[in-house]
Amino acid sequence: MLNKIKYILFLAFIISSIDINAQENNILDKISKTSENTKTMQCSFTQTKNISILAEEFVSKGYMFFSAPDKFRWEYASPYEYIFIMNEKDISIITESSQNNFNTDQNKLFAEISKIMIVGINGSGLEKNESFNVDLQSENNNEYIFKLTPKQKEIKKIFSYILLTFDNTFTVSKIEMIEDTGDNTVIKFSPRIINEPINDEVFKIR
Amino acid sequence: MMKFLKFANFLLIICLLCNSCSKKPLLTSTNNCWFPVYGCEKQEVIKFNSEFKFRDIEITGITIIKKNDNNIVGTVMNEFGIKAFDFEIKNGKCKLINVVSYINKWYIKQTIQKDLIFIQSNVNITETNHYKSGSNDGYWVFNKRRNIKYHFRII
Numbered sequence: 001m002l003n004k005i006k007y008i009l010f011l012a013f014i015i016s017s018i019d020i021n022a023q024e025n026n027i028l029d030k031i032s033k034t035s036e037n038t039k040t041m042q043c044s045f046t047q048t049k050n051i052s053i054l055a056e057e058f059v060s061k062g063y064m065f066f067s068a069p070d071k072f073r074w075e076y077a078s079p080y081e082y083i084f085i086m087n088e089k090d091i092s093i094i095t096e097s098s099q100n101n102f103n104t105d106q107n108k109l110f111a112e113i114s115k116i117m118i119v120g121i122n123g124s125g126l127e128k129n130e131s132f133n134v135d136l137q138s139e140n141n142n143e144y145i146f147k148l149t150p151k152q153k154e155i156k157k158i159f160s161y162i163l164l165t166f167d168n169t170f171t172v173s174k175i176e177m178i179e180d181t182g183d184n185t186v187i188k189f190s191p192r193i194i195n196e197p198i199n200d201e202v203f204k205i206r
Numbered sequence: 207m208m209k210f211l212k213f214a215n216f217l218l219i220i221c222l223l224c225n226s227c228s229k230k231p232l233l234t235s236t237n238n239c240w241f242p243v244y245g246c247e248k249q250e251v252i253k254f255n256s257e258f259k260f261r262d263i264e265i266t267g268i269t270i271i272k273k274n275d276n277n278i279v280g281t282v283m284n285e286f287g288i289k290a291f292d293f294e295i296k297n298g299k300c301k302l303i304n305v306v307s308y309i310n311k312w313y314i315k316q317t318i319q320k321d322l323i324f325i326q327s328n329v330n331i332t333e334t335n336h337y338k339s340g341s342n343d344g345y346w347v348f349n350k351r352r353n354i355k356y357h358f359r360i361i
Contacts, residue, residue, distance in 0.1 A: 047286075047287060049283070049287035051270065051281050053279050053280075053281055053292040053294075053303065053304075054251065054270060054272045054279060054280070054281060056251055056270070056272065058253065058268070058270060058287070060285070060287075076285055079253070079361040080255050080268070080285065080361050082266070082285040095257075095266045095285075096255065097257065097266075098264055098266070100264075157306065157307045157308075158288055158306070177287070177288075179288075179289060181289060181292070181304035183287075183289055183304075185286070185287035185288075
């Protein structure tokens with residue numbers, strides 16, 4: 001009798017696991033299709049850094065522009081000016097006092113960071129991701145939260161994990177980056193403008 | 207008489223040289239500390255746009271400092287919010303906490319700790335290694351021995 005109960009429990013566990021995997025794959029599939037159909041995206045964002053040692057929040061705001069597959073502009077407008085531009089394999093970081101240009105072929109860390117940012121913006125490459133282990137963390141109120149745990153040692157030094165929240169349009173509405181120090185950074189996107197033309201000047205690296 | 211004057215002159219020169227080689231710190235404007243951390247109210251949070259220059263390496267970031275009852279705590283991070291390190295200054299000593307692995311080397315931490323103590327102090331020059339300079343553009347702090355420059359601008 002006891003063996004029968006154990007067998008039934010084991011079967012129930014296996015079936016529920018399959019069901020969760022199927023559910024996760026279904027959502028990932030929808031996210032993947034949405035990201036394939038997303039040619040451009042632009043929005044404003046609010047970034048809140050929770051600093052545990054100070055028991056304070058630090059808020060910054062800016063704008064994001066994306067043009068598939070690999071053009072991206074992340075611009076902080078307040079309370080400081082800072083621009084990160086990715087244009088194919090070239091990256092430029094522009095601060096108030098300087099500009100530095102890099103190439104992802106020559107800088108592996110920047111290459112990884114660029115991939116993370118693209119995944120974070122539109123969820124592309126979430127399925128079978130080489131840089132992260134991806135798990136569906138929760139699903140409620142038409143929101144899907146995926147947990148991305150880094151595989152690479154260099155990225156693990158920066159983040160413990162990242163939470164990506166997708167809304168019912170299967171686009172990213174929130175990114176949360178958790179450090180093992182107890183700090184976290186939350187980035188919320190305003191309603192996103194999808195597939196409207198973006199001037200190429202936005203991504204130009206001078 | 208001439209020999210005596212020459213000897214006295216020689217002694218005077220020696221004394222002056224010894225004084226300039228003395229390890230006693232030169233203090234300027236001890237009552238007028240311009241660097242806001244020292245003069246800030248308790249629990250006040252001050253945020254800086256920061257720049258660190260070491261040889262031809264230039265790194266920008268954000269430094270946030272808070273003065274509590276018996277210590278000063280702070281954090282240094284980049285513009286994306288990724289932390290470089292936290293720090294606490296108490297009783298004239300500085301401790302770095304949660305240091306990112308890239309700079310978690312004893313010689314780097316030791317330099318930063320000493321520089322942070324100087325930065326938040328009300329002293330403008332120590333020996334011949336550190337000095338501060340302020341303008342409308344912000345605050346410069348120099349570590350001459352290590353050739354490190356810090357720039358802080360309040361945001």
